[in-house]
Amino acid sequence: MKSARWSIPLAIFVVLMAFLYIGLYRDPREVPSPLIDKPAPAFALSQLHDPERKLTNADLKGKVWLLNVWASWCASCRDEHPLLMQLAAANAVPIYGLDYKDKPDAGRAWLAQNGNPYTASAVDLDGRVGIDYGVYGVPETFVIDKQGIVRYKQIGPLTLDSLQRKIMPLIKDLQK
């Protein structure tokens, strides 16, 4: 009974410390998306470089693709852009862009200046498709499989680490 006097507070302390320690390494801004393992929301939007033509997610059935949400006004899109360029150069996976709440002119100018890694970009002028995809922090990147199911969502800029450890292995796996 004597040992209970200090062992119970000690146990509570250890549990609390464990929770706080795990909490240190979690990003509160990363909200798990309810879209994972669900069909990607349908869209049909004008293409940035060819406004007469539409880009729809139905066209992309049958291949694994990345949907990268970006905008010319988005500062951290600049950070991830070199990675997207490399990914496009390696031809590993088709990357489609969603130009989110952006002026098409500004979007085109931004790509002309920084390089265009996208097979095509769709223009989401009023952000409605963004809402359907649960976008709240541009840039965001979705991995969508051959059946059109969302498999992964990266909130915030892509990093070399997230590409190498999560996204590329997942894409290889899905492409089989």
Place this chain on the structure above:
Amino acid sequence: MSRLLGRAFGLLFALAFAANATKMDAPAEGNALELRMKKLETELRCLVCQNQTLADSNAELASDLRREVRSLAEAGKSDDEIKEYLVARYGDFVLYNPPVKATTLLLWAGPFVLLGGGAVLWWMILRRRGRASSGPVPATDPDVELRARALLERAEPPPAG
């Protein structure tokens, strides 16, 4: 000095209000709808500034979502349907009151479990203390009692504390 400060603050407030006024959303027709919007917007979270409701937030996404909520309401959707619409896109996190389910059970039950645990602990300590101090005085043999009385009579009043 203080008058100057007061004026400066007055000006600041006026500016703040003016800035807000331009950011207001277009008023909806009908007071009932307006009240419903206000209530819904205070129950939904802005995902950009996570500790603000949709009603409080000035973020662009919040105003987009307010617009979305409004158009859904005007299309005759119920409050629950509107919430479902947002949860399907952003997850339970958009609700300020998370729903009770397996993953949120600890969140909902936690405070009551702690309260109950504390009450049980309190009761146990009280019981143990009660047993130690006010239990029936054990009968001693007359010899010991006499000696104890003698000791008590000789003793000084106990020091305070």
